[in-house]
Amino acid sequence: MKMAILLACMMQAANPPADTTETAMVIETALDMLEDGLEDSASLNEAIEYAAHRKIRLETASAEALRSIPGMSEMNVQRILAWRSSGKSLEEPESLLLAGLDEHAVSMLLPFVTFDRPAPRTRPRIRTDLVQRWNRRLDTGKGYREDEPSGYLGSPDALQWRIGVRIGEHFATGITFDKDPGEPIRWRPGGGRFGADFAALHLSVDNRGPFERIVAGSYTVQAGEGLVAGQGVAGLSSLRTASVDRILRPHASAREHAYFRGLAIQSKSLYGVSVTGFVSYVPLDARVDTTLGVWSLASTGYHRTQTEYERRGQARERAAGGIAVFRQGSAYAGALSLHTQHMLGVSRNMHALSVFGGWAGPRWEGSFEFVPKERHQSLTVSFAPIENASVHVRMRKTAANGLRPHTRIGVNSRGESYRYAEWLAESHIRPFQAWTATVRVRERKRPLNLLPDARDRFVAGIIEYKRRNWFTLHVRALTQTSEAAARCLTGRLLLPCATRKRRQSLRIQIEYRHSSSLRSRTRIETVHAEAEKKAAGVLVYQDFRWKPRPFLQLDMRYALFDAADASARLYMFENDVLYGFGAPSFNGRGRRWYVLARLDASRRLMVQLKFGATRYEDVRSTGSGRDETPGNRVREMKVLARWRFES
Secondary structure, eight states: OOOHHHHHHHHOOOSSSOOOGGGHHHHHHHHTOOOOTTHHHHHHHHHHHHHHOOOEETTTHHHHHHHHHTTHHHHHHHHHHHHHHTTTTOHHHHHHHHOOHHHHHHHHHHHGOOOOOOOOOOOOEEEEEEEEEEEEEOOOOGGGGGTOOOOOSOSSEOOOOOOOOETTEEEEEEEEEETTTTTEEEGGGGTTEEEEEEEEEEEEEETTTTEEEEEEEEEEEEETTSSBBBBBOOOSSOOOOOOSOOOEEOSSOOOOOOEEEEEEEEEEEBEEEEEEEHHHEEEEOOEEEETTTEEEEEOOOOOOOOOHHHTTTEEEEEEEEEEEEETTTTTHHHHHHEEEEESSEEEEEEEEEEEOOOOOEESSEEEEEEETTTTTEEEEEESSSSSTEEEEEEEEEOOEEOOTTTOOTTBTTTTTOOOEEEEEEEEEEETTTEEEEEEEEEEOOOOOSOOOOOOOOEEEEEEEEEEEEEEEEEEEEEEEEEEEEEEEETTTTEEEEEEEEEEEEEEEEEEEETTTTTTEEEEEEEEEEEESSSSEEEEEEEEEEEEEEEEEEEEEEEEEESSSSSOOOEEOOBEEEEEEOOOOOEEEEEEEEEEEEEEESSEEEEEEEEEEEEEEOOOOEEEOOGEEEEEEEEEEEEEEEEEEEOO
C-alpha cells in the first residue's frame, strides 16, 4: 500500500525515463494525480522505466535488490525475506499475498518483478538498446523568426539519441545526446561540443569482488532521506526519496543539472558496514554581473539564445564526498560528508555533513536525517495499526539560504536553496475488498521577502471503488489554501500585506475495460478558485486505449476545458513516447486532442508516433516572450524508434 503513496507523491530518480504506455494502469493513474505537486515530474518517469526494464526476480533477490524496487517499503521487504527463510517459494503473484502483502501492494509491484526462472546460459547475455527521438512544435514562436535579433540559435526540433549496453548482470554502459528546441547543433570536440547540446556517458560495474558498484562518468548519489545527496526529484512532497543500499546510480537521463561526473565506488557490506566514495568535476552555467562583481549559477539547461549560450560552462564545480552506512537487520545508520567548490575567477567552498538512519518492524518503519550546519531536519514514520490500513507522517525543515546544488530539500530545479518547513500526513484504509480511502494533509511554511510567515495547506480525500479488473471509480476532493504577497493601501501608505488564495476541485473518473483489447477512461473535474477575484474551471475528457493487434496499440483523447484564469487552471496527465512526459495545464477555453500510436514492428524494433493539438477559443496568440505564437492553436509531433538486440 505504501507503493501507491510513493508513486502518487514522488519516487527515487533512476535511469532512464518511462514509457508510460507500458506502465500498469494503477501507476498511470498515480502519475495522473500528481498535477503540479512534483517539481521535476520527468524524474518520476525515469524511475518507473528503469525499474520496469530491470525486473527483479523475487525468489532469489537480495535484500538490497528488494529495497531498490521503487516504493518497496521496509515492512514488505521483511515480509518477503521471512517468507523465503521459512522455505516457501515466490514463484507466482499469489504467493506474495500469502507472504503478507495486500492486493494493492502486489498489483503495484508486478510491473517491476518477475517470477520466471532464468534459462541456463554458458555466456553472459548482452542487451543493446538504441533509441532515437524527434519532436517538434509545429506552430513556432517569435524566437524562431529570422527578423528577431535576439532569437533562437537553432531549429525548433528536439533530438535525442540514447545507446545502452548491458553485459550480463555485472557490466553496463550508456551514452545520451540531447538537443532541446531552439538550440544549435555544433561540433567542437576541443570545446566539449559533440553536436548535441548535452551529453552524458557512464560505465558501471556491479557486484564484482568487494564492490557493490563502480561508476565512471555521469552518476547520481542518494543517501539517507536525500537532504544532502539526492539528485532525484526535489523531495518536497515524498515520503521517501533516497536509499542506503543503492547509493550510486548511473546518470543516463537528459536532465542537465543535479548530477556528478567523475568516479564513484561503493563497497559491499563487511560486518554490516559499507563505504562509498566519489569525486566529480562538472562545468556549470553561470551568470556574471560585472558591475557588482558577483556571479550566480544558472542551471536552466537551455542554450537557445546567444546570451544563454555564453553562460554555458563558465563555472566549474569540484566535489568530493564519502558515505558510511552500518546496517543490522532492518535497521541502519550512516553519515555523509560532501565538499563542493565552485570556481569562476574566485572560488566558493561549501561543506555539508549529515547523519541519517532508519528502522522497521512488522507493522512500522521510520527514517530520519539531520544536517547540523544547514539545520536540515527530516523525519518519516509509517505504521499499519490494523490490517488494510496505514498511516504515514513526514516532517521536514531547513533554515539554509544560498546556493547549494547538491542539497535537495528546499532546492528548486536551478539549485537555489530557500528556507522551508513542511509536515505531511497520509492515511490509507480499505474497509471493504473493493473500496479504498485515502486522506492526505500537507502544510508548508516557506518565508517570502514580504511574508516571513507565509504558508499553504493542502487537504485531499480520495475514494476508489474497483470491481475486479474491469471497472474503477475514482473520486477526489481537494482543497488548497496559500498566502501570497501583495501591497495594500493603508491610509496614504502602500504597505506589504498578505492575500489568501483558495483552490478547490472535485474530480470524478471512471475506467472501464470493455475487453482485453479496449479500455476507456472518462473524467469530469470542476475547480473553484478565490484570490483577488473568484474563478471557476471545468474539464471533461474521454480516453480510449485500443489494441487491435498484439503489435499495435493506440491511445486517443479528446478533452474540453474552460477555466476563467490561471488560478483555476486544469491539469491532465498524457501518455507519451518513451523518454517523454506530458502533464500540461490549461486555462482559458478550448479543446485538446492527441493520438499516440505504438507499433512493435518486430522483436527488435518498436516505433511510436504522437500527434496532438490544442485550440483556444478566446485568444489571438499563445505563449509569451520569444515563445509567443500568433494564432489560437498549438500543435506538436513526436516520433521515436527503439532498436533492441539481445544475444
